[in-house]
Amino acid sequence: MLSYWMQTVDNKTVLEQRDIERPTPAANQILLRLHAASLNRGEFVIGHGLHKGGQASAIGMEGAGVIAAIGNDVKGFKVGDKVMGRCRGAFAEYATMDSVEVMHIPDSLSFEQAASVPLTYLVVHDMLSLQGKLLPNEWLLIHGVSSGVGVAALQMGKAMGAKVIGTSGSPEKLARLKEYGLDVPLCLRGSGFEDAVMKATDGKGANLVVDTVGGSVFAESIRCMGFEARFAMVGYVDGVLSAELDLLALHAKRLRLFGVSNKLRSAAQRAEFLPEFRAEVLPAIADGRIKPLVDQAFPFDQLAQAKEMMETNKHVGKIVLKMPV
The missing domain is CATH 3.90.180.10 (Medium-chain alcohol dehydrogenases, catalytic domain)
Structure with missing residues (x-):
């Protein structure tokens, strides 16, 4: 599968598209066939320290798509469900997502809008x-x-x-x-x-x-x-x-x-208040009181152009990467 990786070289971020093996979900994970993933500025700001210098890592932090496989311990979801959530390596065709992070996409949202919700x-x-x-x-x-x-x-x-x-x-x-x-x-x-x-x-x-x-x-x-x-x-x-x-x-x-940062929080700490988020925010998104604003959705092979648009502040709201589905 296709996946984007990034490393820091001479105080600059360098993007690389790789063809890697599709991941297998653990017992408490789903495998997500991604349709869209959202760009987040903090991931590309070297000073935020989210990437080690000289070491490449898979990038993308939130996405939306269709469940392709489910771990043995996952409850409440099934293959084919349209879902969104935070996950590592979301700029890819597939990614694994911890089941605690998975949220059903409200009917009112497109995949592109849904991809801009979870982390942000x-x-x-x-x-x-x-x-x-x-x-x-x-x-x-x-x-x-x-x-x-x-x-x-x-x-x-x-x-x-x-x-x-x-x-x-x-x-x-x-x-x-x-x-x-x-x-x-x-x-x-x-x-x-x-x-x-x-x-x-x-x-x-x-x-x-x-x-x-x-x-x-x-x-x-x-x-x-x-x-x-x-x-x-x-x-x-x-x-x-x-x-x-x-x-x-x-x-x-x-x-x-x-x-407000998740940099030093454990996975359990990041997920601690997801129940409150589901109760307080998702209903407002579902009924239209909150309408995620996607400025532009770029094709998968144009991550560099999407990143440039974000870093030159040409957008209003979110910028999204669309996967080759």
């Missing part, structure tokens, strides 16, 4: 619900709102009843996101959003900040956070890995800062 929306559920404790009518500030995580956070935030402020350097992208409920679009890159955030929130500040950008927006975000507000650090595409922290603001406003 689980990350957003973590930072908005599990850690962020976002409440109805609170103000959610999303830096880099047009990214895959940013759009998912916008959609989930609106489904939770929040009011959303989003930053992006593209007026066209912000205009497109108005139909997804973006309340306050701020067209800018980097700094300069504090006054607009404080005005929109009647001087009270944002209740939850989602930072997909990095350290360049950190200090100003702290200044425009409200009392008992929360800050979710989820990405640093700007490459800025340090920032000034106003300890007086942290102390006086009783702020809570947290990271």
Whole structure:
């Protein structure tokens, strides 16, 4: 079967397509015939440390398709079921997936849309619900709102009843996101959003900040956070890995800062809150309150072009790779 691999060479990522043997599912796994898999920026950011330098590994982190085989211990699924989930090596014709990660695809979704759900929306559920404790009518500030995580956070935030402020350097992208409920679009890159955030929130500040950008927006975000507000650090595409922290603001406003990453979590820890995700998020996707936004789906042999589109920030929402079915 065809599969994509990647290694880091001289501080650059190098892609390679290989023809390898089809995997066999373990007792607690399914074998998935992939129809689509979603790109995630963190997998290609060298600073995230998801790949060891000079060592090639299979890539792709979430996908959707049809079950081709089932391990002896798997319950609740059968060959032929349309499913989605997180798995290693999803940029391939086939991949094994732990049964705890497998989710049936809602009838309302295409394979391409379904492929953009598992990892991305689980990350957003973590930072908005599990850690962020976002409440109805609170103000959610999303830096880099047009990214895959940013759009998912916008959609989930609106489904939770929040009011959303989003930053992006593209007026066209912000205009497109108005139909997804973006309340306050701020067209800018980097700094300069504090006054607009404080005005929109009647001087009270944002209740939850989602930072997909990095350290360049950190200090100003702290200044425009409200009392008992929360800050979710989820990405640093700007490459800025340090920032000034106003300890007086942290102390006086009783702020809570947290990271959102699966890098150091065990498989059991990653799967711990899947029941809550299935109960809280999947129904909103199934009934259309949340509509996964796929900007473009590339043919399987165009992963390099898909990666280039993502790294040059030409997309709104998710970019997907379609498998040769």
